[in-house]
Amino acid sequence: MDESSLVEKSRIMDSARMKRAVSRLASEIVEENHGAKELYIVGIRRRGVPLAERIVDKIEALEGVRPVYGIIDITLYRDDLSTVGANPIVNRTELNEDIDGKIVVLVDDVLYTGRTIRAAMDQLMDFGRPKKVQLAVLIDRGREHRELPIQADFIGKVVPTKQTEIIRVMLKEFDDLEAVGIFERPAE
């Protein structure tokens, strides 16, 4: 899919709103888990990683404790590797600290079919036995798109979408701007 040919239909978050959403996610995570000391924040590549870093910074600012932080790359756990096309690029998973007994909070930009989260959870289980696994996403596209029984515990914003629409979370680490928009393929 050529991303540059997509047309933006509407802008749902600007940089200030994204910042507020991330702050709220951080406070909710801390509130739900009674502090930060058992937390293990894990970003899902690619766009979950900068979001997870921001949540970690925010939690440290709130609690004075920096939660353990890691990165998961789900490529090797995908369920669509047999489909014809080019090889997806494998990136590194970095879970350097033991996850046993920890409350793992998976962080991703968009929750859509739930398949990425399934892959991330399978991988987590290969690393140990966390006490709990929770899910934080900036955008939830709505339950009707889910292909697996997976829901988020912490949500920045629910954005009901059509299947033909594409949500793009743009982050300064990868893009020129900070924003969330609904995009569509141009009409033929």
Added chain:
Amino acid sequence: MEKPYRRRDLLGIRNLTAAEINGILDTAENFREINTREIKKVPTLRGKTVINLFFENSTRTRTSFELAAKRLSADAVNISVSSSSVTKGETILDTALNLDAMQPDCIVVRHSSAGVPHQLAKVSKAAIINAGDGANEHPTQALLDAMTIREHKKKIRGLNVAIVGDILHSRVARSNIHLLTKLGAKVKVAGPGTLVPKDFEHLIDIGETPESINPRSKIQNPKSLEVCQHVEDAIRGADVVMILRIQRERQDSAYFPTLREYSIHYGLTNERLNLAKEDAIVLHPGPMNRGIEISSDVADSSRSLILDQVKYGVTVRMAVLYLATGGSMTGG
């Protein structure tokens, strides 16, 4: 029976571009972490079948491919010549077609004749990986050597690499020369005159079938490969010293008088290694003959990375199997 060319096969380094080599090495870097986990297995190639078809004995390479396949959850089957129907008179192509009928996804092949993997690639629907064909190529060895060098030198471009020993019969040397020169290193080869042809710079393309010669991939800068008269000239100033195995059976063919004489004139001793750069590293594809091509004190020193090579062998082969048999992705 043309297959769509998508570089599913890994037949040699010769026909790869520098970008493709770096792509394989980068993929391998990202597989490293899996081998340090407590559960050293990912589900990536679940349901795929890998056949290790070895017409020549090999413990290390076969085990390495087998572990790589198993750590990616593929099913690996090993066939060695003694137990195959080749000894019952079947031709290699018939063996391949029979294996193909069982629908494997990948066949890893080693054979004492150059070009066997290339022939198999023409008839087989499975991806073919060359695990060593005669004196032609051993691509995964060159890739794991490159990974070891990159790990310790942080780069390959601009390095001086000495390759010492039986260059004439060595597929390891050929694959390494292709890889290192493509990535911008300068290679010097040395060994007994009978085992290092003087005009080797021009002979390196011998043994290739005409249709597989790719003009892009001839050694890019002829000066990046130099044949040295003396081992000392090759080692002097080197960042990497790669020692090749002396195959004892060659001794009968009168390439050199005795193993002892070989060791005296060409063996890597501390004294010779001191001619290299202070931080030079030593590689050997194994299995090594201690006291012949490499002295025990060099082999056991901290400069010797022989066990790192073995370790990265599994990683590189995981990447190669993934790239050969792993499918692709659709949307998010």
